[in-house]
Amino acid sequence: MIDIDIEQQLGRFRLAVAFRxxxxxxxxxxxxxxxxxxxxxxxxxxxxxxxxxxxxxGTTLFDATQGIDVPPEARRIAYVFQDALLFPHLDVRANxxxxxxxxxxxxxxIDQDRVVDLLGLGPLLTRxxxxxxxxxxxxxxxxxxxxxxxxxxxxxxxLAALDGARKSEILAYIERLRDELxxxxxxxSHSVPEIMRLADTIVLLADGKCLAAGPADEVLERADLGPxxxxxxxxxxxxxxxxxxxxxxxxxxLGFDGGRLFVPLLRGGIGDRVRATIRARxxxxxxxxxxxxxxxxxxxxxxxxxxxxARATVDVRIAVGAASVTARITRRSLGxxxxxxxxxxxALVKAVSFDQSxxxxx
Amino acid sequence: xTLLTPDELGIILLSLRVAVTSVAFSLxxxxxxxxxxxxxxxxxxxxxxxxxxxPLVLPPVVVGFALLVLFGKHGPIGAILDQWFxxxxxxxxxxxxxxxxxxxxxxxxxxxxxxxxxxxRRLEVAARTLGGSRAWVxxxxxxxxxxxxxxxGTLLSFARxxxxxxxxxxxxxxxxxxxxxxxxxxxxxxxxxxxxxGALRLSLIAVVLSIVALATSEWLTRxxxxxxxxxxx
Numbered sequence: 236m237i238d239i240d241i242e243q244q245l246g247r248f249r250l251a252v253a254f255r256x257x258x259x260x261x262x263x264x265x266x267x268x269x270x271x272x273x274x275x276x277x278x279x280x281x282x283x284x285x286x287x288x289x290x291x292x293g294t295t296l297f298d299a300t301q302g303i304d305v306p307p308e309a310r311r312i313a314y315v316f317q318d319a320l321l322f323p324h325l326d327v328r329a330n331x332x333x334x335x336x337x338x339x340x341x342x343x344x345i346d347q348d349r350v351v352d353l354l355g356l357g358p359l360l361t362r363x364x365x366x367x368x369x370x371x372x373x374x375x376x377x378x379x380x381x382x383x384x385x386x387x388x389x390x391x392x393x394l395a396a397l398d399g400a401r402k403s404e405i406l407a408y409i410e411r412l413r414d415e416l417x418x419x420x421x422x423x424s425h426s427v428p429e430i431m432r433l434a435d436t437i438v439l440l441a442d443g444k445c446l447a448a449g450p451a452d453e454v455l456e457r458a459d460l461g462p463x464x465x466x467x468x469x470x471x472x473x474x475x476x477x478x479x480x481x482x483x484x485x486x487x488x489l490g491f492d493g494g495r496l497f498v499p500l501l502r503g504g505i506g507d508r509v510r511a512t513i514r515a516r517x518x519x520x521x522x523x524x525x526x527x528x529x530x531x532x533x534x535x536x537x538x539x540x541x542x543x544x545a546r547a548t549v550d551v552r553i554a555v556g557a558a559s560v561t562a563r564i565t566r567r568s569l570g571x572x573x574x575x576x577x578x579x580x581x582a583l584v585k586a587v588s589f590d591q592s593x594x595x596x597x
Numbered sequence: 598x599t600l601l602t603p604d605e606l607g608i609i610l611l612s613l614r615v616a617v618t619s620v621a622f623s624l625x626x627x628x629x630x631x632x633x634x635x636x637x638x639x640x641x642x643x644x645x646x647x648x649x650x651x652p653l654v655l656p657p658v659v660v661g662f663a664l665l666v667l668f669g670k671h672g673p674i675g676a677i678l679d680q681w682f683x684x685x686x687x688x689x690x691x692x693x694x695x696x697x698x699x700x701x702x703x704x705x706x707x708x709x710x711x712x713x714x715x716x717x718r719r720l721e722v723a724a725r726t727l728g729g730s731r732a733w734v735x736x737x738x739x740x741x742x743x744x745x746x747x748x749x750g751t752l753l754s755f756a757r758x759x760x761x762x763x764x765x766x767x768x769x770x771x772x773x774x775x776x777x778x779x780x781x782x783x784x785x786x787x788x789x790x791x792x793x794x795g796a797l798r799l800s801l802i803a804v805v806l807s808i809v810a811l812a813t814s815e816w817l818t819r820x821x822x823x824x825x826x827x828x829x830x
Contacts, residue, residue: 281728307725313727320719324741334727383727393626 236283236387236419237261240299241277241287250274250284254438254448256421259413262434262451263423275345275389278421280307292386292419304395308337313380313388317395319372320322321364327375328360328364343384344464345416353411354378370401374408381412387419388412406432431455431472431512432594452559469515469550471560477507486531486586493556497531498589509594515550516589521581522572532584534560538576543570553582560584602800608800612778616758619698620705620751627702627750629707632736632739636718652764653703661767664696668768692769693776697761701754708753712746713739744821752814756807779803 240253250270263271265513276282278289280296283304289297291312296305313334321330335347351357354374359367367375373393380388382513390409394402406429412418424430430437437454438449438594447454452472475489475496483502489496489509496511503509524533536553543549551562560582574580601609634646652660667688668675678684686692716739724734738749762780769776771785779799786796 281722281726308728308730310724314723316719316723320723321740323722333724337728379727
């Protein structure tokens with residue numbers, strides 16, 4: 236999908252990034268100032284690198300040695316900005332249609348009614364952009380980008396300006412785009428929960444360089460990348476399916492090959508794929524299956540590695556079926572339980588530690 | 598027409614023709630220069646900016662004299678325009694329009710430049726990524742967003758044109774029916790003993806014209822700002 240190898244000097248900041256990524260959603264991840272926006276600006280054609288090449292879906296958009304630099308309007312790459320950037324002199328409908336009008340009918344494959352329906356824009360169409368809330372603006376911006384009939388979509392921290400409830404609403408819309416329109420997405424964020432929930436492939440940036448690129452769970456569980464991902468946010472990711480709902484107790488049961496997870500009630504149907512993320516500090520360990528305990532999720536597994544030898548806390552990685560869960564425990568607990576690689580034990584996760592942002596449809 | 602004498606009507610129509618013509622021809626150039634000044638830095642920009650602003654600070658007579666030298670029948674530009682295109686400015690109403698355009702130009706450029714500088718450039722970038730060429734983005738995003746400034750600039754230049762005196766009388770003289778605009782006619786009345794009544798009538802007309810122009814521009818500006826036009830192409 237994306238094959239990029241570029242170098243660009245931006246004042247004192249040097250961007251030298253090379254990676255290839257192939258996934259429904261590529262997460263471009265790193266702290267602020269890591270160069271995430273510079274990379275997607277180069278992909279969109281807003282900024283011109285000094286050296287290298289950019290190819291998207293097999294089409295060369297930029298190649299310094301061959302002198303190729305396709306202008307942004309011809310790249311067909313939709314860009315959704317942090318602050319929506321709706322055109323203030325146009326109403327919602329005219330904003331939505333701005334890009335669509337500029338594409339010949341033969342190149343249009345995303346239908347206007349479909350987008351309006353998918354993003355719930357119907358009631359907003361005749362409104363002025365000023366009268367929209369932050370979440371509504373972002374939905375219109377996404378719709379406007381989609382109707383420009385893009386090859387891929389770049390989302391630059393689209394949730395940054397939104398509050399918690401709006402965030403999970405927009406996340407759900409983005410998942411619908413991926414599942415129903417099959418538009419490849421590059422999602423830029425410095426938030427671990429967002430990236431974990433959405434991204435299949437993660438490209439990790441720091442100081443203008445690409446530190447790692449690969450499957451989401453592998454990149455995020457690599458302890459050596461901790462400082463670049465935000466340190467204490469070590470998180471595990473488990474691909475599951477919905478196996479049942481209990482409306483009376485407001486719980487949903489998720490199944491995966493390592494066992495079952497109980498999480499607060501979800502809306503999906505039985506069999507739907509769901510991605511659950513578990514923060515390492517929400518996981519406790521027990522040597523025997525505990526009795527008389529409120530924790531619902533007890534996952535039997537085997538210790539595969541222990542990392543963070545020189546700190547007060549250690550990250551214990553446990554294989555649970557084919558999945559893996561990381562537990563962050565104190566050095567004292569490590570000693571008292573005598574945890575060692577190869578040991579069989581139980582990982583405990585409270586059902587309430589799952590929330591809207593940590594469980595999403597995969 | 599009982600309110601106005603045929604002479605007065607002629608003077609008003611000539612003044613309006615001069616002001617409208619000067620605005621119509623200078624507006625596209627003013628927008629272009631305002632855009633360049635607002636968006637680009639280039640060597641000599643300060644000097645270029647100063648030259649644009651010159652008519653604002655120079656005595657109008659100096660501008661008129663410069664026009665006479667350059668655009669007169671035997672001037673370097675005037676001679677070429679006359680021989681090749683048959684265009685004559687000297688002692689014609691078109692010359693009055695040229696003088697008005699030049700005197701009003703800095704006012705027009707300033708107002709438009711300010712409003713272009715106030716536009717979030719990322720809106721234009723967003724429009725490019727949506728498939729708009731540079732020219733189309735300029736027409737569909739930059740221009741509409743700069744509209745309040747364009748209206749203000751047009752009004753200022755129009756009012757300057759209606760009131761233009763020094764450069765006009767120096768460049769194209771004071772020929773009744775050809776170059777005698779409202780201010781020149783008022784001046785002529787004041788030079789003839791006992792014609793104060795005529796001067797007063799024309800002055801009142803000038804006041805009415807100015808108020809109408811001001812009100813129209815206010816109305817247009819408010820419409821441009823409030824309506825956030827739903828433009829269906």
